[in-house]
Amino acid sequence: MMDVNQIRLDFPIYQKHPNLKYLDSAASSLKVKSVIDQIDHYYLTLGVNVHRGAYDLAYEATRLYEDARKTVAQFIGASEDEIMFTRGTTSSLNMIASAYREILKPGDEIITTELEHHSSILPWMKVAERTGAKLTYIPLSKEGRITVEAFKKVLSHQTKVVVITHVSNAMGYLTPAAEIISLAHQQGAVVILDGAQAVPHMKVDVKALDVDFYAFSGHKMFGPSGVGVLYGKVKLLNQIEPSEFGGEMVDQVFKHSFTYKDAPLRFEAGTPVISGALGLAAAIRYIESVGYDKMHEHTKALHQYTLKKMQTIQGITIYNPTADQAIITFNVDGVHPHDVATKLDQNQVNVRAGHHCAQLVTQFLGVTATLRASFQIYNSYEDCDALVSGVISARDFFQSF
Numbered sequence: 559m560m561d562v563n564q565i566r567l568d569f570p571i572y573q574k575h576p577n578l579k580y581l582d583s584a585a586s587s588l589k590v591k592s593v594i595d596q597i598d599h600y601y602l603t604l605g606v607n608v609h610r611g612a613y614d615l616a617y618e619a620t621r622l623y624e625d626a627r628k629t630v631a632q633f634i635g636a637s638e639d640e641i642m643f644t645r646g647t648t649s650s651l652n653m654i655a656s657a658y659r660e661i662l663k664p665g666d667e668i669i670t671t672e673l674e675h676h677s678s679i680l681p682w683m684k685v686a687e688r689t690g691a692k693l694t695y696i697p698l699s700k701e702g703r704i705t706v707e708a709f710k711k712v713l714s715h716q717t718k719v720v721v722i723t724h725v726s727n728a729m730g731y732l733t734p735a736a737e738i739i740s741l742a743h744q745q746g747a748v749v750i751l752d753g754a755q756a757v758p759h760m761k762v763d764v765k766a767l768d769v770d771f772y773a774f775s776g777h778k779m780f781g782p783s784g785v786g787v788l789y790g791k792v793k794l795l796n797q798i799e800p801s802e803f804g805g806e807m808v809d810q811v812f813k814h815s816f817t818y819k820d821a822p823l824r825f826e827a828g829t830p831v832i833s834g835a836l837g838l839a840a841a842i843r844y845i846e847s848v849g850y851d852k853m854h855e856h857t858k859a860l861h862q863y864t865l866k867k868m869q870t871i872q873g874i875t876i877y878n879p880t881a882d883q884a885i886i887t888f889n890v891d892g893v894h895p896h897d898v899a900t901k902l903d904q905n906q907v908n909v910r911a912g913h914h915c916a917q918l919v920t921q922f923l924g925v926t927a928t929l930r931a932s933f934q935i936y937n938s939y940e941d942c943d944a945l946v947s948g949v950i951s952a953r954d955f956f957q958s959f
């Protein structure tokens with residue numbers, strides 16, 4: 559286990575809220591000091607645009623911004639021209655969907671799953687509606703997992719796009735992505751992975767996976783909100799249309815046409831989220847300084863400890879006891895999750911309540927909403943104990959009505 563008191567020194571929020579038991583990191587993680595300092599540094603000492611000005615401040619801002627791109631590229635095993643800064647996973651996934659709206663035809667198939675976050679599925683519903691392509695779902699296992707066997711049943715030579723979550727935000731299941739990608743490629747389909755929940759917890763190597771497009775967000779990995787990443791294989795990126803047009807993404811403009819710059823700038827129309835990119839690079843440096851192995855060991859220990867205790871509580875249902883990631887999705891039987899979450903908050907235990915932007919998952923579970931506790935490196939055994947005792951008192955309080 560890591561020394562939580564030491565780790566908390568890196569997260570300034572604990573100075574203001576020393577008794578916080580924050581168990582909602584799958585929604586948004588807490589922010590690390592070096593990220594905040596990096597953003598401050600940009601606004602205090604630079605604050606100017608990138609790629610435009612011919613003066614020292616602009617060169618320095620551009621250098622930092624392009625260094626941030628290098629940091630992201632090295633972090634996920636990509637090259638710099640394959641990394642686009644976006645507003646977040648949602649905007650990254652929408653960018654790809656909007657490109658395929660111009661490419662897919664009636665008869666083509668898009669494979670997805672009921673485990674998806676809305677941002678990974680709604681854009682493809684619109685693509686299917688617009689193009690006449692068919693949206694097909696991989697049947698989930700009884701537990702709610704994506705399996706290679708089930709994928710093989712829906713894959714066909716009509717499959718053009720496979721869009722799946724790398725780790726489910728509602729269930730914490732890890733998708734067998736490498737096998738799925740290899741099978742999809744044999745049929746000539748491209749694979750888009752939603753890595754919003756994966757990158758904050760595990761080493762992702764896009765080249766080893768051989769994935770075509772990969773998306774993740776800064777705010778779930780100790781970084782700022784408002785910034786995310788879209789990775790794409792450079793050959794594919796230079797074949798698809800951007801969804802936004804404007805400054806810095808064009809090469810030459812004529813009265814009735816224009817030519818694009820190559821990726822990544824082709825996909826970064828307008829002033830990019832400069833401070834966000836710098837903050838995200840600082841978050842990556844932080845993760846690298848701690849190390850995924852240690853992070854995983856810590857969150858796994860907390861997860862197993864809490865799960866074991868919660869499994870002894872009568873009157874609650876746990877939906878994902880075999881989750882691969884440190885996420886516990888549960889309900890207090892007969893009690894609305896918002897009521898439980900509000901009661902937990904009275905002791906500063908923060909969990910998520912609702913459908914987690916994944917309504918197909920709650921439908922699969924046969925409920926309208928659930929509670930979700932998710933763990934990160936700043937969590938302690940005391941946080942876990944507070945959750946367990948809070949759930950017991952919420953159960954006793956609400957189930958007595």
Ligand SMILES: Cc1ncc(COP(=O)(O)O)c(C=O)c1O
Pocket residue numbers: 584585645646647648649675677678723725726727752753754755775777786915
């Ligand atoms: C699996 C998954 N995909 C996509 C998203 C959307 O991320 P963002 O809101 O940062 O765009 C989330 C956020 O909860 C998520 O958990």
